[in-house]
Amino acid sequence: xRCFDPPQFPWRQVAVCLLSCFGGVLTVxxxxxxxxxxxxxxxxxxxxxxxxxxxxxxxxxDMKRQAQHVLEASQAIQTEALSxxxxxxxxxxxxxxxxxxxxxxxxxxxxxxxxxxGIFEEAAGRNDVLLVFRGPKPGQKLPALMADLKRFLxxxxxxxNIVIDPTRFQRxxxxxxxxxxxxxxxxxxxxxxxxxxxxxLDEQLKAGKQGDLGTxxxxxxIAEIDLLEExxxxxxxxxxxxxxxxxxxxxxxxxxxxxLPTAQVxxxxxxxxxxxxxRDLAAPNGQLIIRAGQTVNPLDKMPFSxxxxxxxxxxxxxxxxxxxxxxxxxxxxxxxxxxxxPRQSGWDSLQRLETALQAPVYLLTPDVRRRFQLQNxxxxxEQSGNRLLVRERKLPVSTAGAKS
Numbered sequence: 001x002r003c004f005d006p007p008q009f010p011w012r013q014v015a016v017c018l019l020s021c022f023g024g025v026l027t028v029x030x031x032x033x034x035x036x037x038x039x040x041x042x043x044x045x046x047x048x049x050x051x052x053x054x055x056x057x058x059x060x061x062d063m064k065r066q067a068q069h070v071l072e073a074s075q076a077i078q079t080e081a082l083s084x085x086x087x088x089x090x091x092x093x094x095x096x097x098x099x100x101x102x103x104x105x106x107x108x109x110x111x112x113x114x115x116x117x118g119i120f121e122e123a124a125g126r127n128d129v130l131l132v133f134r135g136p137k138p139g140q141k142l143p144a145l146m147a148d149l150k151r152f153l154x155x156x157x158x159x160x161n162i163v164i165d166p167t168r169f170q171r172x173x174x175x176x177x178x179x180x181x182x183x184x185x186x187x188x189x190x191x192x193x194x195x196x197x198x199x200x201l202d203e204q205l206k207a208g209k210q211g212d213l214g215t216x217x218x219x220x221x222i223a224e225i226d227l228l229e230e231x232x233x234x235x236x237x238x239x240x241x242x243x244x245x246x247x248x249x250x251x252x253x254x255x256x257x258x259x260l261p262t263a264q265v266x267x268x269x270x271x272x273x274x275x276x277x278x279r280d281l282a283a284p285n286g287q288l289i290i291r292a293g294q295t296v297n298p299l300d301k302m303p304f305s306x307x308x309x310x311x312x313x314x315x316x317x318x319x320x321x322x323x324x325x326x327x328x329x330x331x332x333x334x335x336x337x338x339x340x341x342p343r344q345s346g347w348d349s350l351q352r353l354e355t356a357l358q359a360p361v362y363l364l365t366p367d368v369r370r371r372f373q374l375q376n377x378x379x380x381x382e383q384s385g386n387r388l389l390v391r392e393r394k395l396p397v398s399t400a401g402a403k404s
Contacts, residue, residue, distance in 0.1 A: 099185055103129045103201060104168060106179040109137065109148070110223035115196070116152055119178075122198050123160035129198060131162045134169045135227030166228040176219035188212075194219045252346030258364040260339050262315070263376035263392040270387040271373050273297055297386050304383035307332040310364060311378040313341045313353055317395045322378045323357060325393065332382055337364045339377055 103126075107119060123129045136145040145164070153159060168174075172181045172188060178196035182189040182205065190210055194217030195201070204213070274297040281290040290296055307327035311318040327334060338361050342349045354361050364374070372381050372390065380391045 101128065101182050101184040101189055101205070103198065104132055104172070104181045104183055105129060105196060105198070106132050106134075106169065106172075106174045106177050106181070107196070108133065108177045108220070108222045108224055110220050111177060111196075113152065117156075119196050120153060120156050120160050120162075124156050125158040126160065126198070129161060131160055132168050133162070133164045133224060134166050134174075134222055135164060135224045135230065137224050164227060166226045169222075169226065170228070175222070177222055178217075178219065192216055248347055252341070252343045255341075255343070255346070255363075257340040258366055258369050260310075260312070260364075260369075260374060260377045262312070262318075263378065263394050265392075266394050267376075267392045269390050269392075270384065271390060272387055273299060299383060299386045299388075304388065305329075305332055306382070307334045308337055308372070308381040309334060309378070310337045310339065310374060310381065313338040313349065313361070315395075318378045319353065319356070321393060321395060322380075325378070325380055327380065327382055328384065328389075329382060334359065336361045337368065338362070339364045 105119065105123065107116065109116065111119075119131065123131055133145075133149075136142055142164075149162060153162075168181075172179075172191070174181075176193065179191075179193050180195055180201055181191050182201075190201075190205065190213065192201075192204075192213040193215040274295060276295050277290040277292055279292040280288060282288050307329065309322045309325065311322040313319060322336070336357055336359055338353070341353075341363070350361060368374075372388065374381075374390070376392045378393050378395075380393075382389055
């Protein structure tokens with residue numbers, strides 16, 4: 001039975017065997033911790049479906065997918081920047097559509113301080129009223145706009161609901177203020193321009209007035225910019241291809257590598273995965289898996305079935321040597337693990353390397369380094385009997401240590 005294809009065992013038991021398989025040489029304290037982790041995993045997995053990683057999926061994320069995620073993240077900046085979740089000064093009110101009528105009163109600083117304060121006072125404490133601004137004034141930053149609003153709101157309790165929402169200005173074609181839209185079920189139940197009196201509006205609604213009532217008073221221009229249009233304008237000036245390239249560059253610059261020294265001699269050594277259980281380990285259903293004092297070597301039950309080739313991808317001689325080194329088990333699945341890649345051309349180097357090796361290349365992780373007791377590279381890890389054999393290989397003298 002193979003580690004990554006265990007059809008004969010219940011997969012919960014296989015999970016424990018895999019933990020043992022990659023466990024390394026453990027102290028008694030580590031054995032206890034191993035048993036605790038294994039039991040916790042068994043309890044968590046009880047009754048769950050067989051996971052994909054037992055069907056041949058690698059535990060380590062392919063570097064190509066990591067790079068793709070970076071690209072997707074950089075592209076998502078555009079979507080985030082265009083989000084309509086804009087600042088709310090005071091709100092106990094949902095800004096999404098509902099089945100209750102919501103009175104939208106579109107306002108601007110162009111109405112003047114006295115008129116605005118009067119509107120704020122009339123709307124104070126009303127959860128069915130939303131005062132809507134389009135954005136900041138030209139050249140004004142959002143914090144300055146918020147400061148102006150808070151100055152106008154001083155002494156008004158409770159606070160009215162105020163939002164900055166250019167999308168509603170666009171949706172209801174508001175081009176002058178004051179403007180009132182009674183929004184209900186995503187539609188305009190009533191629309192009137194030139195009026196800012198909420199008491200007058202309540203009387204109209206009570207009388208059953210509906211539809212577009214036209215312009216019934218003086219209207220003025222909107223002093224503020226359309227914040228959404230400004231965001232879109234700024235977005236068009238951004239070089240997104242450059243942003244993506246910078247994001248990828250930062251990924252490789254910040255990537256932590258598990259650098260290992262270059263092997264100075266040819267050396268073969270074995271790793272014994274045998275452990276002795278300090279106490280009984282049972283499955284949640286009570287089935288005994290390992291008895292206290294029992295010595296277990298997972299390789300007796302589950303062949304390793306992998307041939308790990310570990311190398312420094314920045315050293316061409318290591319790449320060439322590891323490519324031509326043979327695995328003892330010709331049926332074992334070869335997995336390439338790089339300790340390092342060139343930071344300046346990480347993605348391109350990875351593509352060229354995978355093309356040359358005709359196989360995926362993964363980065364060596366600290367966990368794998370510890371589990372297989374890796375010390376020098378290039379090295380090959382595979383099963384030999386009921387042990388793991390680590391074969392370190394010295395580079396030819398003329399090429400040793402030369403980096404790309």
